Amino acid sequence: MKLTVRSALAGLMIMAAGNVAANAKDSVVIGAPLPVTGALSPEGTKLRQGYELWREQVNAAGGVKVGDRRLKVDLRYYDYQSQTPRAIQVAEKLITDDKVDFLFSPFGSGATKAASAVAEKAGVPMIASSASSKEVFDQGYKNLFGVYTDNSTFSEPLADLVKAKLPNARRVAILARNDLYPLSLANEFEKSAKKRGFDVVFFEKYAIGTLDHASALTQLRAAKPDWIVATGYINDLITIRKQAADLKVGGEAFTLINGPAYQEWISAVGPLAENVTTASWFHPVARYSSDDVFGSSAKFVELFKAKYGSEPDFTQASGSAVGVVLQQAIERAGSLDRDKVRAELKKGGFKTFFGPISFSDIGIADSYVPPVLQIQDGKVQVVAPAEIATSTFRTGLK
Amino acid sequence: MLWLQVLVNGLAVGGLYACIAVGFSLVWGVLNIINILHGSLIVLGGYLAFFAHQYWGINPFLFAPLAGAVMFAGGVALQYCVINHVMARPFLITLLLTFGLNLFLDNSMLALFSADYRKVLLNPAPGVFDLGSIVVPADRIYATLVGLVLISALALLLRFTQFGRAIIAVRMDRDAAALLGVNVRWTYAVAFGLGVFMAGSAGALLSAIFPISPVASAGYLSKAFVICVIGGLGSIPGAVIGGFALGxxxxxxxxxxxxxHALTLAFVLLIALLAVRPSGLLGRQGFA
Incomplete structure (x- = not known):
């Protein structure tokens, strides 16, 4: 019994010491589950670059302004090996062991949806860098906020463009990676196409990890589509574009998401990139002025290039975007209190280099129009919306 | 016509699968090691071909044997200095060792080459053989042909050279081979080196067809595994037939x-095959 009382006293002392340490904190602790290894490591690396740039800039400026103090940003990463169950464990560890104040999401819709349940249970606001599927946000959670607009903001303007430029086009073929985000995106394209009177003559899914797409593309070719839409990630879309050319798949418009927005995709497919359309939540041509640590999109791009030697793509930009949104919410709240910060996040109205960010009732950004892009003469051009377009939409494939 | 094109597609990718699997089959058959490192070695061969093409303009289909040769030396050294120490240990130990080496190589490549996807972009593009309603990508045909030449050379080496017979002898009965004067340690090292040669060559052949990235290694390994089980462990013709069959x-x-569900049918047939013919289509213990 004596021992038990002693143990309890020792435990209380340790807890008290912990509280003292917590009260005297001089940093904002943010947890970020990252896919550093495994299939998503390219995306994980990009995301980390975005986080790091933001952290570097904030800390160089003295830190996040919380009331009358400035707190440094302390980012905690753990690798979840591109495995969603591990992402959940990492989120739990960040909350219970690292005692983070806030969370950034894992990469992609699937892992974000899974990890958001952990954040919700613990009441930790989580800013999602890379989730755009409504299915992630319709769970009634109060702690999840995503900086991407939903997938229909890609499919609607693209369907409009194809309809306007190719009035005779009727037949649409859709090939989707059987994964939460690419499939949700494909479903949005199907809806947008049908809404405009297109016939969806082919809609098939391919398994995650598919090495060869010849059979699917042979069937797609047989459907004689005018407009082809394929969803997936860079490696899938490099192979799909190449094999479509190998199999002489025709068509007047070819939309691939997400891939062509990345320079590595363009380099990998070479001339086959011509006239491929895509969409993206951010592109270095964006010209937003902002109230964040970067000051404007152009300045963000400049700093990114100086640090990493290349232009940022949307994943890299989203890594910094979640940072600036959280920072502005904390600074407005003047506190690290999660309830106050959550309330500021809900209010929205953040002027960021990524675009103006506010969230809908379910927590997904609904405040900007992502650009529609097309590869023309080896360069990425914005073809919609008209206000920021750098070129006009071209039809046909090379 | 659709069926014919689908058959041609299957054969075209099957040739690549055969290249992927042969080295894995040899190492499994002779050394009784499931070489988890195999997929990463294919990726490394891809990178060698990518840089050879980028800096010296060497065509990857011609570079394949050279990529294999460079990696052969590394493979022999790796086996002799590292893997040989655990050859007499239980199966799980060698599996763990190659698993660890695989993590090391994958992450080294991530650090060295980054995770970005790259691809050899041939200029002019190899194009396609257009046979009316059937089209066949030329690069796959070239890769398959070079792969089959290398595989045939390996089969001839095993069949007709003294060293090849030593490999087969060690595989059939290590102790008896040692009694007859075969240097078992060295034979293991060279057999592993030959497996690495085939992996490196396959990587170079695939570099113009599939994106290259350290994260692609697991996909190649799983294909090699399935093909070897279909074709029969340690059998070179088995790996070729298994590759085409899977494709x-x-x-x-x-x-x-x-x-x-492209893979569903393949795996259902695989399970059926394991039930009725567990040694694979051409598997016969002790013969190459």
Missing amino acids: VIESFGALLLGPE
């Missing part, structure tokens, strides 16, 4: 069940 089955699986 065609996957292709028709995608046609009949939808692309989403």
